[in-house]
Amino acid sequence: MTENNQLILKTYCEKIEEKLLDYTKDKNSPQGVIYEAMEYSLMAGGKRLRPVLMLEFCRMCGGDVSKYLDIACTIEMIHTFSLIHDDLPCMDDDDYRRGMPSCHKAFPESIALLAGDSLNTLAFEVIANAALEGRIEPDKAVMLISVLSRAVGSDGMIGGQVIDLESEGKEISIDTLDILQEHKTGALIEAACVMGVILGGDFDRIPAAANYASALGRAFQIIDDILDVTGSFEELGKPIGSDDEKQKSTYVSLLGLDKSKAVADELTQEALQHLEKFDDNDFLRDLTKDLLKRRS
Numbered sequence: 001m002t003e004n005n006q007l008i009l010k011t012y013c014e015k016i017e018e019k020l021l022d023y024t025k026d027k028n029s030p031q032g033v034i035y036e037a038m039e040y041s042l043m044a045g046g047k048r049l050r051p052v053l054m055l056e057f058c059r060m061c062g063g064d065v066s067k068y069l070d071i072a073c074t075i076e077m078i079h080t081f082s083l084i085h086d087d088l089p090c091m092d093d094d095d096y097r098r099g100m101p102s103c104h105k106a107f108p109e110s111i112a113l114l115a116g117d118s119l120n121t122l123a124f125e126v127i128a129n130a131a132l133e134g135r136i137e138p139d140k141a142v143m144l145i146s147v148l149s150r151a152v153g154s155d156g157m158i159g160g161q162v163i164d165l166e167s168e169g170k171e172i173s174i175d176t177l178d179i180l181q182e183h184k185t186g187a188l189i190e191a192a193c194v195m196g197v198i199l200g201g202d203f204d205r206i207p208a209a210a211n212y213a214s215a216l217g218r219a220f221q222i223i224d225d226i227l228d229v230t231g232s233f234e235e236l237g238k239p240i241g242s243d244d245e246k247q248k249s250t251y252v253s254l255l256g257l258d259k260s261k262a263v264a265d266e267l268t269q270e271a272l273q274h275l276e277k278f279d280d281n282d283f284l285r286d287l288t289k290d291l292l293k294r295r296s
Helices: 003-023 032-042 049-062 070-087 109-132 138-152 155-168 174-200 203-230 251-255 256-275 284-292
Strands: none
Touching: 003 049, 003 251, 032 049, 032 109, 032 203, 049 070, 049 174, 049 284, 070 109, 070 155, 070 174, 109 138, 109 251, 138 155, 138 174, 138 256, 155 174, 174 203, 174 251, 174 284, 203 251, 203 256, 203 284, 251 256, 256 284
């Protein structure tokens, strides 16, 4: 990324993280441990990609991003909830996340489970409160909640996780893998982009944002699969080769490394084409290209 765009990204991330901390302050309450666990996972690192996408689509559609930092945080709450639950022994059973012990290793498993649940429900409370306070119109709040809840549920992220669990130890087709990742990874990325357009009020551009997100989400997951083979613990913050160990079908296992890289490049170019429907898109173009070359 250019130096200026790196600065923009850094500023976005700092503002998002500062706002996230507003929701975990009540640590001296009787249930204070839940706020500790929520904060532990929220602040464990991460690219803040989803809230950045939301804010940037809002900006490109004419919205004032400074008014919607709390709404952007909702997508990070949902993403973090999903990571806490994904790591649990009953799911992927991962001991590390972003180079740190997973939430259920740093806290009792029961508290980790409830921390994920708390982040899930908090996201929708934040959107509702923004409407009750008059900062967003009620109809926009309903649209935001509809988009986000669908992205989380059985037709979205949770549905993708179910397909993932059901597919362990089986060789699945590339079409099934596409459906799995469209739900598990892509749905929340799409929600972030579409919610940004809704906040900006330019509803006619929702299809373009969704198409961009669909291509970006698949490219993002393919790079994840590649890094699980070629990366290191230091880069990824978790053990490499975990997909192969758990006998999961991935883009690399089905397409091979070279073909996977080629498809990720094609999808990135497709995402950039959809982005042309938005003015002043230099930052997001740069970020989209950078994600293709990431090492973590």
